[in-house]
């Protein structure tokens with residue numbers, strides 16, 4: 328079903344402002360019309376009651392004289408005409424106390440007075456008002472005032488005016504009220520329009536930027552509005568999300584470029600050897616033996632790199648970290664120490680282990696943590712001279728809820744300029760130490776270790792000095808047993 332509501336926020340807000348103001352105007356007008364009509368009627372009633380009382384007071388003496396036959400009916404009539412004929416809308420009739428009409432403005436006498444008139448003779452105030460219908464059927468406001476001389480009733484003066492007089496007065500005020508209300512309604516719609524625009528415009532900008540981003544324009548950003556606060560936050564969040572996306576995409580691109588480059592190097596070496604074998608080297612057994620050994624080592628290097636890449640992607644996608652258990656890291660350190668002791672001995676490197684008793688346990692994936700430590704110790708032995716030393720340490724961290732794992736060596740060290748890069752993927756510090764030949768490493772070991780530390784909510788870092796040695800450290804959160 329199609330909604331009859333406007334489809335845009337702007338349209339909906341304007342419509343709601345307009346509806347609210349129109350409904351309020353209608354309700355106020357209905358209420359005000361009643362109040363104004365009552366007020367109009369009261370005003371007309373008062374005006375003509377005052378007139379009636381004044382005229383009645385002036386008539387008392389002449390009427391008394393007429394009753395005593397001292398003046399004629401014409402004199403009385405002339406007096407009444409002179410006094411009241413200037414009010415065009417007004418009609419009047421003078422009744423005798425018996426209820427019989429004596430004088431009428433039109434000259435045509437009505438029949439006897441209605442019961443309301445007789446009431447005027449009896450009630451305390453001596454006056455009464457009511458709404459009635461005249462002979463032509465139009466509604467009129469009637470007023471009757473009693474004329475008395477002391478205790479003696481002399482007659483009743485009845486005035487009547489069209490009821491529309493009262494309506495006219497209230498209609499004018501009501502017209503003014505509605506006009507004002509319409510101006511208010513229009514102003515409110517205008518306010519609604521600007522308010523709606525201040526909301527709709529930023530939303531539209533964010534939508535446009537999202538569309539551009541979706542089409543691959545990674546530099547698309549929105550200008551954050553200062554108000555409303557919610558949209559300002561939305562725009563800023565969108566921008567930081569786009570920043571992050573752009574960074575990730577560029578990291579991914581450089582990763583793919585680096586990986587392709589790294590894989591191409593051993594492949595080129597293999598291809599060259601194969602070509603050499605084809606073009607005659609096969610005939611020479613010692614040479615072909617050497618080439619085959621080189622091909623084998625390149626294939627090993629390739630497969631190590633591919634498996635490192637797979638591990639890295641698995642760790643970063645968080646698959647293995649789900650297999651976490653409560654671990655005593657001291658055991659893991661001792662295991663790795665065992666694994667490397669023969670190799671260290673062969674390399675002429677002394678290996679030591681310093682494990683503080685009672686270090687807290689960690690919640691982690693044992694295989695991954697072992698892999699992390701393995702990489703660090705492997706490097707430490709690889710990059711340390713004969714006669715050097717490697718120390719594996721485990722202690723409580725700076726705060727009791729952390730653990731500090733250290734691998735310290737007295738090896739070559741890393742230059743300050745290269746330190747910030749050693750955890751990057753494929754980064755190798757070969758240039759600084761040509762005498763040790765090209766590294767057989769993939770340049771992925773430390774980035775794998777970093778991913779593992781971070782997947783455990785920890786941090787990894789290094790302090791190093793060229794010629795003195797390096798200390799790699801990993802800080803991990805202790806497992807809180809709740």
Ligand code: ADP
Pocket residue numbers: 702706707710736738739740741749754755756757766767768769770771772773774797
């Ligand atoms: P690789 O597999 O090449 O060792 P890594 O990511 O493990 O790659 O290390 C990156 C680079 O950091 C290495 O090429 C090496 O030059 C340097 N490095 C790592 N550990 C040490 C260390 N203990 N002492 C000196 N240099 C190190």
